[in-house]
Amino acid sequence: MQWNAWGAAESATPLSQNITDLLRSALGVTGHPRPAVAADDVALSPGRLTAADLDDLRAVVGDAYVSDAHADRLLRAGGKSTPDLLRRTAREQDAPDAVVLPGTDDEVATLLRWCSEHHVAVVAFGGGTSVVGGLDPVDGGLRAVISLDLRRFDRLVDLDEVSGVAVMGAGLTGPRAEELLGERGFSLGHFPQSHQFATIGGFAVTRSSGQDSAGYGRFDDMVVGLTTITPRGTLTLGTVAKSAAGPDLRQLILGSEGTLGIVTAVALRVHRTPTAAINEAWHFPDFVTGAHALRAVAQRGPGLGPTVLRLSDEAETGVNLAKPGAIADGTAPGGTLAITRYEGDAAACAARRELTADVLAAAGGTSLGSEAADAWEHGRFSAPYLRDSLLAVGAGCETLETATSWARIPDLRTAVTSALTDALAASGSQALVLCHISHTYPTGASLYFTVVYKMSSEIDPIEQWAAAKSAANDAIVASGATITHHHAVGVDHRGRLDAEIGSVGVEILRAVKQALDPAGILNPGKLIP
Numbered sequence: 001m002q003w004n005a006w007g008a009a010e011s012a013t014p015l016s017q018n019i020t021d022l023l024r025s026a027l028g029v030t031g032h033p034r035p036a037v038a039a040d041d042v043a044l045s046p047g048r049l050t051a052a053d054l055d056d057l058r059a060v061v062g063d064a065y066v067s068d069a070h071a072d073r074l075l076r077a078g079g080k081s082t083p084d085l086l087r088r089t090a091r092e093q094d095a096p097d098a099v100v101l102p103g104t105d106d107e108v109a110t111l112l113r114w115c116s117e118h119h120v121a122v123v124a125f126g127g128g129t130s131v132v133g134g135l136d137p138v139d140g141g142l143r144a145v146i147s148l149d150l151r152r153f154d155r156l157v158d159l160d161e162v163s164g165v166a167v168m169g170a171g172l173t174g175p176r177a178e179e180l181l182g183e184r185g186f187s188l189g190h191f192p193q194s195h196q197f198a199t200i201g202g203f204a205v206t207r208s209s210g211q212d213s214a215g216y217g218r219f220d221d222m223v224v225g226l227t228t229i230t231p232r233g234t235l236t237l238g239t240v241a242k243s244a245a246g247p248d249l250r251q252l253i254l255g256s257e258g259t260l261g262i263v264t265a266v267a268l269r270v271h272r273t274p275t276a277a278i279n280e281a282w283h284f285p286d287f288v289t290g291a292h293a294l295r296a297v298a299q300r301g302p303g304l305g306p307t308v309l310r311l312s313d314e315a316e317t318g319v320n321l322a323k324p325g326a327i328a329d330g331t332a333p334g335g336t337l338a339i340t341r342y343e344g345d346a347a348a349c350a351a352r353r354e355l356t357a358d359v360l361a362a363a364g365g366t367s368l369g370s371e372a373a374d375a376w377e378h379g380r381f382s383a384p385y386l387r388d389s390l391l392a393v394g395a396g397c398e399t400l401e402t403a404t405s406w407a408r409i410p411d412l413r414t415a416v417t418s419a420l421t422d423a424l425a426a427s428g429s430q431a432l433v434l435c436h437i438s439h440t441y442p443t444g445a446s447l448y449f450t451v452v453y454k455m456s457s458e459i460d461p462i463e464q465w466a467a468a469k470s471a472a473n474d475a476i477v478a479s480g481a482t483i484t485h486h487h488a489v490g491v492d493h494r495g496r497l498d499a500e501i502g503s504v505g506v507e508i509l510r511a512v513k514q515a516l517d518p519a520g521i522l523n524p525g526k527l528i529p
């Protein structure tokens, strides 16, 4: 992962002529490169740990696993939201005071005890892909911050092939987890867009949702159990398929974002590696018709539908399918595009495809065959690279997501789109707001927005986006939707959490935090208001 951009440098995606034309004609972006800053020219906040502190940390994990080197601190200075990437262009930046890489549960426990006694905050670091400020090096009034990197928890600890349960190290990245399971004929099936870099522990504590959620569920649906090290001791939760032994405490750790403990291992439901797949795209005349069709599929019953089920609105369909110049001259294809994908064995794929196709056709859809769905599958992890290319030429690009009940989906989409468009217009920028449904349930669905606009040369670009995001958040809260379906709370959504869970809900979180982390070392300033 690069310190100031998404992913691997060699996978950078230059802007196509089509997109460059679109930026110029629709948004007035000239395409002139914005200045970047070299890593060596960044002045980091001065390290606050003493030589004795660093010696103490080395005594816990070994010399090789403690670093206060510039490059190591800079890499853990934040996540990968657009504001994070804009912050990486500044000459002065905040960073954790040191990076510590424990390798065992005991080392984590000892580190947490040491940090509690020495008033040092701990920010757990998985893949570094947070988009809500979850990795900001906030000290919470303590005297320093360490980044506790989980990458050494990188083993498939156990695989119970009979039960279909894998115990996986929290620091395993998505591809490595699939590779280890694949060697044994199994798969997890969790493919968020950040899959190549994000980790098993990160997925758990952010309640991540992958693109195959229609078939395999969200990550939190897959979790059988977790090992969590807290400053007060180790919490080992979940050993059987289901239990009635009081409230399900796993739900306290899922979504806890490093504020209640460090997750070191996760037991997960896995399935046999699929032997067949079918991709199929569908056309609908408009977003509302398409959304009704997806609802009909989601309400058909568990196990009968696709593994991937998503619907782009008219704007996103136009941008994704348009031929060069078509958006500017108004000849982009109309209607909306849905993608379906089925995984399993050949017979199951064919049967589920037939059942789903009947529902989609009856709801007004027309099959387009596999081409557009294959193209989606081929590019499913590449869009984040495009954002870097857009930012480099002065086009702001950011995403946000929410979820609501089916009955409210059309109004929510309109409200958030208007809020974003109006707020960016107030800052002097036209905006392209694209939306899709990517996670469906019997009672509702998520909406995912991508916003492209001209970055202001008069207002700080971080402030410009913050105003637009705040307007979108207001619209989400006013609509009764969730402030986050899968990106989590972090710093960015913390101020809206009470609107969703109420003051009693916030008190419960504070009480649990006080019980598990009385010194308040764990990820201060995140999640809990």
Ligand SMILES: Cc1cc2nc3c(=O)[nH]c(=O)nc-3n(C[C@H](O)[C@H](O)[C@H](O)COP(=O)(O)OP(=O)(O)OC[C@H]3O[C@@H](n4cnc5c(N)ncnc54)[C@H](O)[C@@H]3O)c2cc1C
Pocket (backbone or CB within 6 Å): 006, 079, 080, 081, 123, 124, 125, 126, 127, 128, 129, 130, 131, 134, 135, 150, 170, 171, 191, 192, 193, 194, 197, 198, 199, 200, 201, 202, 203, 204, 205, 206, 207, 208, 209, 210, 211, 257, 258, 259, 261, 262, 263, 264, 384, 486, 487, 488, 523, 526
């Ligand atoms: C381009 C892009 C695309 C994305 N697409 C998706 C998507 O499709 N679906 C989705 O759900 N999310 C998506 N995300 C968001 C992000 O990838 C997820 O939130 C992911 O689950 C974070 O995992 P991570 O390992 O990178 O965690 P990090 O970013 O390292 O950490 C996230 C938070 O969890 C805490 N944390 C991390 N590991 C642990 C641990 N072991 N124990 C305790 N606390 C821990 C951190 O302190 C931080 O607060 C995307 C992000 C980007 C940048």
